[in-house]
Amino acid sequence: MVQIRCGQHLVADVEAIVFDKDGTLADSRGLLQRTALARAEACAAAVGAGDGLIQALLDCFGVSAQGIDPDGLMAAGTREANRQGAVAVLTQAGYPADRAKPLVAECFAAVNAQRNSKAADTPPFAGTVAMLERLYNSPVKIGVLSSDSPAYVKEFLSYYDLMPWVHEWRGTGPGEPPKPDPTLLVEVCDRLQVAVRHTLVVGDSWADCALAEQAGAAGFVSVSEPWGRSPVPGASLILGSWDDLVVVRSSSPEFKPLTMP
Structure with missing residues (x-):
């Protein structure tokens, strides 16, 4: 030793x-911020919501105009923890809980599918x-x-x-x-x-x-x-x-x- x-x-x-x-x-930092925004926009679009829900999701992920919170969900949490956070935001916004979980999973998967390589970014x-x-x-x-x-x-x-x-x-x-x-x-x-x-x-x-x-x-x-x-x-x-x-x-x-x- x-x-x-x-x-x-x-x-x-x-x-x-x-x-x-x-x-x-x-x-x-840059990739996480872009990914958080894309996930928030995808979830909001899927339920027909607008900027208010997008902002609530970004707040949940720990992302703001000033940057990404190094201790927030997006920076420090697992993918599953971020999914759970998004489900909670949708549920609190009145979206049925039994439909929120698969919808968030689909939105997250769609965002990931548009990314060729995480390592490059x-x-x-x-x-x-x-x-x-x-x-x-x-x-x-x-x-x-x-x-x-x-x-x-x-x-x-x-x-x-x-x-x-x-x-x-x-x-x-x-x-x-x-x-x-x-x-x-x-x-x-x-x-x-x-x-x-x-x-x-x-x-x-x-x-x-x-x-x-x-x-x-x-x-x-x-x-x-x-x-x-x-x-x-x-x-x-x-x-x-x-x-x-x-x-x-x-x-x-x-x-x-x-x-x-």
């Missing part, structure tokens, strides 16, 4: 780092490829755990040639427990043959932070301004750039050891 330097802090006895995908490795943030390669060539194991579907996680990693720099990855399939439930993180750590308590979680949302806490991980590292968001409240460590995340093999008096909660 080694130490990880993050800014001016050291975390000892780290075996692995597990990264979130959207908002952390992948810049998905969600490029890695600057420096991501070099960071993963650098960490992969250290003693630390590298994992990816996303609330996105397994197919889209695989597409992203393959499209940008990141597979060689990731030891294990995991998406969230239908019916599987989403973040912050620790089940899938435990599975990734088992595949990596590392202990969760010696694993750092790197992400951009409250769900990633709660995941690390519930799983008893070594800590949660929040991305920040260069990723287009403020640090996640409660984060153990905060990244200003990928260069801040460094594997070190010995302690140095210039750094402050971090006592994890």
Whole structure:
């Protein structure tokens, strides 16, 4: 095991780092905003509603004229959570509950069918490829755990040639427990043959932070301004750039050891 330097802090006895995908490795802000609008418009058109319902759906998804809420449903929730949110909005607007669920599923599927490739519209943030390669060539194991579907996680990693720099990855399939439930993180750590308590979680949302806490991980590292968001409240460590995340093999008096909660 080694130490990880993050800014001016050291975390000892780290075996692995597990990264979130959207908002952390992948810049998905533009695509998520466009997808949310397309879904809202499709649902409203299907029930013969107008701008009022579109706005209510966008509010539910966490999307506004100012951008996308990094802790909202669209950015941090699973596809199923977004479907459930849309169903709730339609039901509250007076649409029959027994018809809302299949209608929303059809609208979401229609929007997805119009998109050729998600990966092409969600490029890695600057420096991501070099960071993963650098960490992969250290003693630390590298994992990816996303609330996105397994197919889209695989597409992203393959499209940008990141597979060689990731030891294990995991998406969230239908019916599987989403973040912050620790089940899938435990599975990734088992595949990596590392202990969760010696694993750092790197992400951009409250769900990633709660995941690390519930799983008893070594800590949660929040991305920040260069990723287009403020640090996640409660984060153990905060990244200003990928260069801040460094594997070190010995302690140095210039750094402050971090006592994890």
